[in-house]
Amino acid sequence: MRIEHYLEASAAQDGAKTAIVSGEVRLSYDHLLDLSRRLATTLHNHGAGRGERVLILLDNGWRTAVAVLATWMAGAAICPVNPSTKAERLAAIAGNCAPALVIVESRLERLVEDCQALAALPRLVVGEAGSFDSALEAAPFVPAEPFPDTDLAALIYTSGSTGEPKGVMHGHDTLDAAARAITRYLENSAFDIILVVLPMSFGYGLNQLVTAMLSGATLVIEKSFAFPQAVFETIRAERVTGFPLVPAMAAMMMQARDLDPSLFASLRYLTSAAAPLPLAHLDWLRTFLPHIRLFCMYGQTECTRATWLPPDKIDAKRGSVGIAIPGTKAVVVDETGEVVAPGTIGELVIEGPHVMRGYWRNEATTNRALRPAPDTGTLRLHTGDLFTADADGYLTFVSRMDDIIKSRGEKVAPQAVEEVLCRMPGIAEALVVGVPHDVLGEAVKAVIVASDPSLTEREVLRFCARHLEDHMVPKSVEFRDALPKTDSGKASRRLAALPANPTGSK
Template identity: 30%
Template sequence: MTIERPWLAHYPAGVPAEIDVDEFPSIPSVLEGAIRNFRDRPAFSNLGKTLTYAEIDELSKQFAAYLLGELKLKKGDRVAIMMPNCLQYPIATFGVLRAGLTVVNTNPMYTARELRHQLVDSGTSAILVLDNFAKTVQDVVADTQVRQVITTGLGDMVGFPKGAIVNFVLKHVKKMVPDHDIPGAVRFRDTLALGRKHALPDVSITPEDIAFLQYTGGTTGVAKGAMLTHRNLVANMQQASAWLGSNVKVGEEVIVTALPLYHIFALTANGLVFMKYGAKNLLITNPRDMPAFVKELKSNRFTAITGVNTLFNGLLNTPGFDEIDFSPLHMTLGGGMAVQRAVAERWKQATGVTLVEAYGLTETSPAACINPMNLAEYNGSIGLPVPSTEACIKDEEGNALPVGEVGELCIRGPQVMKGYWQRPEETAAAIDADGWLHTGDMAKMDEQGFFYIVDRKKDMILVSGFNVYPNEVEDVVAMMPGVLEVAAVGVPDERSGEAVKLVIVKKDPALTAEQVKAHARENLTGYKQPKIVEFRDELPKTNVGKILRRELRDAS
């Protein structure tokens, strides 16, 4: 099916219609180019410590040599990384990729149930985890194929004495490191020393090799791994950098990375795209601590920032934000969830920079549409399809719909995933025979080729840019003996865009909302936990007994 591409006529000056997907065969080849061009430039900064591109080169090689030389991992084996933004993250990620292995990004806030599923499903061989979350790994590692656990403290790469102080305070003062004991676990710093004993072999990495197994929820409620190849990620880096074009000053950018690198948005947009420009990534470990985040922004001259609506909204409402020097800032990119007009307008007023909205999915590595970077004002659109990307609106029968009509947004391009890991049926349901990825988002296109999200086809709930699938939440709550029936829906929330609301029919009249929330806390990551619990005598259903979630949402 060939489609019209009206958006090309509205591309900013200098943005090409197509990108060269074959310029780089892999992510390591892009990294090696950055190392050659920007050796002595700062690459990543966290907790006051900065590593240059040359240091990232050396340390990631050591970690790669450890994985291959000591652990004897084979090409394509999976290595999980479970930590917030810190210096170990880029070292480990680039190390895994340079070794020809696959990164399994793992949310450190996972419960034991969620982590067990991901490690077993992916067949992970080794996991690197921050001490704060090692107890969860200890609880599940025996049930998995994991052969080696690597642990690290937040301050381990910060240097002496500050690193030692950070680790001491976290464990003994803030009590944020639960006691754990994992037999045979190795410290991250020791893996680097062991790696130095081995020469890193010349690993052949092809564009079709899987770089990341990026887990995303499913309509079934079971997280599944999107297979993102080196070609997918390189294509998206090329697309994004073509789009940014002359807006970026090579070797001068400082980008604030507050979204976690285990989230596909920050991983690609900040960690990979800006590496190509020799930018410095300012890693924020805990952006939820808004006063500390604002303090960090005050002490760094930053040129770009990415985030989700809740992040920008939080910053705007934190004392001291208005005292930051925004004169170097020239780029703000919002994605992961809908940007609210009120937030975008306040951002522009406070910083003088337009909050440019983009749209993507885990399955598209992630960028599919971005607004022009020279956008004067927020426009409510998700933007234009990026170079080498086709987008269309389809009806239920798979026919392309004309301008202005609402249907399912479908995307086709080199950034679309290979498929879901070991789930051929789900892959076939998501990507049709013509290569179109069906996003599940309802949208429309205007005459100029700008796309607008109208609603979601699925019942997915979007909390601060993270997908919450009602089936998963319902399955967990339904395990409670006192629950007869349960439905989970998303309700508007000023802080997180949406929040999870549970509507429950009781089996045990004594069941309380607090008991339900306590059970959810044990089994679900924070953003999946219900904020509101309502009890009813019955749930609205179709004549075949399917719960009408939409009716519950509309009643909220």
């Protein structure tokens, strides 16, 4: 089923029901459907039809939901990009996805104008000075014939170990398969009121819009988690029943002073994905909010969601991220692709209708990630993460197979940060490692050999802040006389993560 049909079906079921709450704006299902259809006409008239891509560079809000749904109605695929994205990454994404049109926040219009791959494209501007609302056509878009659900629905960009953006390709069919599995175990219904504070430019945030439309629920959209108390007040005021979070958000809740549990009295469930939820966070949440069902999950952009832990198994399967989501398979394999014995560490591989089509215009990387099972030949997603499985099939995350750092639930490629650091005058060599952090999960740390002895940590962090996305900026800098090397002479991140010789610090 195509995702925009979720909206149409829910509107037909109860068009007067509130679909979106975003600040002071409240949209019924009928109103959301009308806005989306009219914007779809605008997009189609500007060349964003079937087979094209629409780059969406918007803050979380009701207009983001309309832009996403309208793009699908026009037959195009969305390419959502985080508004905090810096110019270099935006240029790489734009050059790769080659969009037909850009929908941009008014405050970010200059960023688009300065991007060679985007500057000449049709543009719809959102915001007080923008033309988004006035650009809505009077007539809703109606395709000449129905679009198939095998069409490309989304390119969601992530970064691999090289730091190069990779466009994860999802069809309407793969997003549909994931959404139906997730709503099944969460038991979502039209009675739910789901909060999304996570960026809808990423899979976890976008999925909240998709599942809300599927179940006919109300979606409450918050711009960010920058002001947690305001978010908590919204939960109480809107009587939110579903609260998706990441470990960093749970840590902030734990550290909040005099946090009133009555703010969360309406909650039916919490979900945690993006990174394994630390046991301390899990235990605190269960004690602080004993009435809610807590779903610990694991997923990747490449498959939306892979595992879920039934809340009644939290104690029996402590530390596990659960079993495969309904209708899919998740197993741990060795280097030959064969399933390993219970308790043995191996790579997690995922099989099912929710797995991505591949990476956009990146056949080599696609072939590394999607490989045939040795027994059936069915393509499986190799996650690149190390897991164990117990005798009942419950999976536990162990470690990453590469050097990717997860900070605030987002992936950081060390080489991408190192490239920026090495461009800074005064730095001779640099390595980037992840170190444990109570709030972030992992914090990005730069280990530097300076060619300028007067260089300071503050200067390095300022330089990084100008050239990197916020979650990629190091939280600390350590100066050393030399980088640790392996026997082969290569700089070693593993050794750099170990405490330095005190005489090598600055």
